[in-house]
Amino acid sequence: MLHELGNILILLAAAVIAVPIAKKLRLGAVLGYLVAGLVIGPFALGLIRTPEEVLELSELGVVMLLFVIGLELSPQRLWLLRRSVFGVGALQVGSALLPLALIGWWLGLGMVAAAVAAFGLALSSTAFVLQILAERNELTAEHGRSAFGVLLFQDLIAVPVLALLPLAGSSADSGLDWAKVGQVLGAIAIVMFAGRFLSRPLFRLVARARSTEVFTAASLLVVLGTAALMHAVGLSMALGAFLAGVLLANSEYRHELEAHVEPFKGLLLGLFFLAVGMNIDLRLLSERPLAVLALMLGFLLLKFAVLGLLAWRLKLPRNGALMFIALLAPGGEFAFVVYQQAQANGVLPVAIADLLTLAVALSMAATPLLVLLVEAWIARRQAEATPRPDDVIDDERPQVVIVGFGRVGQIIGRILKAKEICFVAIDPDTNQVDLSRRFGNKIYYGDPSRAELLRAAGAEQARMFILA
Incomplete structure (x- = not known):
C-alpha cells in the first residue's frame, strides 16, 4: 500500500513541477509530461520501476477523451464526416502502409511481419493529436476535422488487425472464429441498445436524486462499463467509449456528462503522457542509436510525403496543411498494443518489436516539438505577410x-x-x-x-x- 502511495505522490509531483515549467517556456503541457516521465522512469532516475503498469491504467485517459469527443458528435454529424473517415483515413493508412511494408520486406522481414510492422508505424496518436488540437481550439477547423477523421479510421481498422494477429502467428488455428465474431457483434448491439433505450431513464433517475456525487458515479459507470465490455470481447476500449458518447450526443444530459467526466479525462491523459515518457528505453537507444534514429527519421519522412499529398488533395490552407502533417506523421499509442500482441503471437521477433516500439515512442515525444516548429514557421510568415487564415467551421454554438x-x-x-x-x-x-x-x-x-x-x-x- 505504501509503495503504491509513494508512486502516486511521485507522479503527482512530476506533473505539478514539470507542466508549469513547460508552459512558462511555451513548450506545451504534453512535452512537459513526456520529459517528466522520462526523468522519473526506470531508464533515468528510476523512481518508478514499473512504467507498463502506469501505461495500462493511464489508457483510461484515452478512453475518456474519446467519450467526450463522441458527445460532441451526434450520429447525423458523424455521417457528415464519412468522407474524412473512410475516404481520407483509408487513403492515409494504405498509402503509408504499402511502402513501409515493402521496405521491411526488402530488409529481410517476412511479408506478414513486414505488414504488421508497417501498420504500427502508419498509425498516429489519438491522445496527442486531439489534446493538441483542443489546446489550440482547432478541432473544428478544416485540418482538425480531417485529422480527426484519419484518427477515427485508424481506431476502427486496428480492431480487425488485432483480431487477426493470433491467426498470423505460428500457433494460430486455421479458419475464422465465428464465436468471437458473434461476441463482438453482440457487444456492439448491447451498447447501442443501452445507449438508445436505457441511458435516459438511468440519468433521469440519478438527476432526480440531486446529488452531484451520484451523477459523477453514473457518468463513470457508463464510460468504464462500455470500455470494459468492449475490452472483454477484444475490441478497443477507446472505440467503445466513443460509440457510447455518440449515442448520448443527442441526450439532454450531454453537457452535464461532459462536465463530470472532464476532470478525470484531464488527469488520466496527463498520466498517459507521463507513462509514454517512462517507457522510452534509453538503454536500447544508447546501444543502437543509429538504427533507432534511422528507423524513426525514415518512417517520419515517408509519412511527411504521404500526408503532404493528402493535404494537397484535400486543398487544405497552407498553415492547416503543415499542422495536419506535423500532428499525424509521428507514431501512436496503438502501435504499442500491436507490437506487443505481434510479439506474443510470434509474428515479430522480440528485438524487432523493441526497436519499433522505441522508434514510435521517440516520434511521439517529438510531436510537440514538430508543432512548435510549425508554429514558428507560421509566425515568421505572418510577420512577413498576412496569409489567408484557416477556415473555421460553424460548430452550431448558440448565440x-x-x-x-x-x-x-x-x-x-x-x-x-x-x-x-x-x-x-x-x-x-x-x-x-x-x-x-x-x-x-x-x-x-x-x-x-x-x-x-x-x-x-x-x-x-x-x-x-x-x-x-
Missing part, C-alpha cells in the same frame, strides 16, 4: 444561453425562436427539461452554477447570457 427555462425563460425562448436566433437552455429540473424537449426546444439538464457545464454548453462563445 444565446438561457439559464432557467421556467415561465420567463420560455417567453424569452419563444421570442428568440421567432427571430430565428439559435439558443441553448439549461435547467436543473428534469421534469421541465423533459416537457420542454417535447416542444422542440434545445434544452439540457444540469447544475448551472458549475463553470464546466456552462463552458460545455458554449457560454464562452455565446453573444448573450440570460439568467432567467
Whole structure:
C-alpha cells in the first residue's frame, strides 16, 4: 500500500513541477509530461520501476477523451464526416502502409511481419493529436476535422488487425472464429441498445436524486462499463467509449456528462503522457542509436510525403496543411498494443518489436516539438505577410444561453425562436427539461452554477447570457 502511495505522490509531483515549467517556456503541457516521465522512469532516475503498469491504467485517459469527443458528435454529424473517415483515413493508412511494408520486406522481414510492422508505424496518436488540437481550439477547423477523421479510421481498422494477429502467428488455428465474431457483434448491439433505450431513464433517475456525487458515479459507470465490455470481447476500449458518447450526443444530459467526466479525462491523459515518457528505453537507444534514429527519421519522412499529398488533395490552407502533417506523421499509442500482441503471437521477433516500439515512442515525444516548429514557421510568415487564415467551421454554438427555462425563460425562448436566433437552455429540473424537449426546444439538464457545464454548453462563445 505504501509503495503504491509513494508512486502516486511521485507522479503527482512530476506533473505539478514539470507542466508549469513547460508552459512558462511555451513548450506545451504534453512535452512537459513526456520529459517528466522520462526523468522519473526506470531508464533515468528510476523512481518508478514499473512504467507498463502506469501505461495500462493511464489508457483510461484515452478512453475518456474519446467519450467526450463522441458527445460532441451526434450520429447525423458523424455521417457528415464519412468522407474524412473512410475516404481520407483509408487513403492515409494504405498509402503509408504499402511502402513501409515493402521496405521491411526488402530488409529481410517476412511479408506478414513486414505488414504488421508497417501498420504500427502508419498509425498516429489519438491522445496527442486531439489534446493538441483542443489546446489550440482547432478541432473544428478544416485540418482538425480531417485529422480527426484519419484518427477515427485508424481506431476502427486496428480492431480487425488485432483480431487477426493470433491467426498470423505460428500457433494460430486455421479458419475464422465465428464465436468471437458473434461476441463482438453482440457487444456492439448491447451498447447501442443501452445507449438508445436505457441511458435516459438511468440519468433521469440519478438527476432526480440531486446529488452531484451520484451523477459523477453514473457518468463513470457508463464510460468504464462500455470500455470494459468492449475490452472483454477484444475490441478497443477507446472505440467503445466513443460509440457510447455518440449515442448520448443527442441526450439532454450531454453537457452535464461532459462536465463530470472532464476532470478525470484531464488527469488520466496527463498520466498517459507521463507513462509514454517512462517507457522510452534509453538503454536500447544508447546501444543502437543509429538504427533507432534511422528507423524513426525514415518512417517520419515517408509519412511527411504521404500526408503532404493528402493535404494537397484535400486543398487544405497552407498553415492547416503543415499542422495536419506535423500532428499525424509521428507514431501512436496503438502501435504499442500491436507490437506487443505481434510479439506474443510470434509474428515479430522480440528485438524487432523493441526497436519499433522505441522508434514510435521517440516520434511521439517529438510531436510537440514538430508543432512548435510549425508554429514558428507560421509566425515568421505572418510577420512577413498576412496569409489567408484557416477556415473555421460553424460548430452550431448558440448565440444565446438561457439559464432557467421556467415561465420567463420560455417567453424569452419563444421570442428568440421567432427571430430565428439559435439558443441553448439549461435547467436543473428534469421534469421541465423533459416537457420542454417535447416542444422542440434545445434544452439540457444540469447544475448551472458549475463553470464546466456552462463552458460545455458554449457560454464562452455565446453573444448573450440570460439568467432567467
